[in-house]
Amino acid sequence: AQTVTQSQPEMSVQEAETVTLSCTYDTSENNYYLFWYKQPPSRQMILVIRQEAYKQQNATENRFSVNFQKAAKSFSLKISDSQLGDTAMYFCAFMSPYNQGGKLIFGQGTELSVKP
Amino acid sequence: KAGVTQTPRYLIKTRGQQVTLSCSPISGHRSVSWYQQTPGQGLQFLFEYFSETQRNKGNFPGRFSGRQFSNSRSEMNVSTLELGDSALYLCASSSDANPGQGLAKNIQYFGAGTRLSVL
Numbered sequence: 001a002q003t004v005t006q007s008q009p010e011m012s013v014q015e016a017e018t019v020t021l022s023c024t025y026d027t028s029e030n031n032y033y034l035f036w037y038k039q040p041p042s043r044q045m046i047l048v049i050r051q052e053a054y055k056q057q058n059a060t061e062n063r064f065s066v067n068f069q070k071a072a073k074s075f076s077l078k079i080s081d082s083q084l085g086d087t088a089m090y091f092c093a094f095m096s097p098y099n100q101g102g103k104l105i106f107g108q109g110t111e112l113s114v115k116p
Numbered sequence: 117k118a119g120v121t122q123t124p125r126y127l128i129k130t131r132g133q134q135v136t137l138s139c140s141p142i143s144g145h146r147s148v149s150w151y152q153q154t155p156g157q158g159l160q161f162l163f164e165y166f167s168e169t170q171r172n173k174g175n176f177p178g179r180f181s182g183r184q185f186s187n188s189r190s191e192m193n194v195s196t197l198e199l200g201d202s203a204l205y206l207c208a209s210s211s212d213a214n215p216g217q218g219l220a221k222n223i224q225y226f227g228a229g230t231r232l233s234v235l
Binding site (some may be wrong): 018030033035037042043044046047050052091095097099102103104105106107108116 | 143147151158159161163164166169170172173182204206208210219222223224225226227228233
């Protein structure tokens with residue numbers, strides 16, 4: 001069974017600095033989808049960034065980028081120029097494209113605090 | 117375009133009762149997935165519906181059920197509520213969560229959730 005592990009329950013960063021959140025996963029499949037979602041105190045889960053495994057190029061969305069290491073099964077999220085609004089719980093998620101009916105498998109989350 | 121809408125936002129029930137939660141997907145999205153979020157178990161997949169058919173199901177007891185209507189709106193029902201059912205229930209919609217459809221169609225967009233408290 002696929003699993004997702006986020007080893008950092010909590011992290012903090014100073015405003016304007018850079019922080020990296022870790023995520024590892026386990027799968028025997030060669031192609032799959034990976035996501036980072038953000039859940040602020042408002043509870044709304046927001047998609048931050050996505051990556052398709054067969055695309056070796058790391059995804060980037062403005063201040064957010066990933067370091068995708070397929071052989072190591074690692075998918076870390078880097079947030080540059082951190083802002084107070086980045087304070088949230090961050091979830092790494094895995095989806096197999098081979099099964100019908102989208103099922104996201106989530107990690108336990110990393111609570112990020114951005115300090116002024 | 118309106119996002120995913122979940123109603124109600126909050127619910128308080130007592131043990132043994134049943135509850136129905138509603139989810140309206142983004143216009144044009146035909147796949148609706150449900151998740152349960154608790155502090156202890158994290159985010160767990162309940163089930164997914166597409167064109168009124170359940171295509172995938174997580175590891176939850178039969179007390180948890182759902183359905184989807186022809187307009188893609190979905191409802192989730194929990195019967196004989198237990199204290200452990202207290203959770204945030206999240207609904208997500210996607211264009212078509214199906215193999216071969218590509219990443220874009222499989223991206224799930226979430227609603228704000230329904231907070232269920234069982235007393």
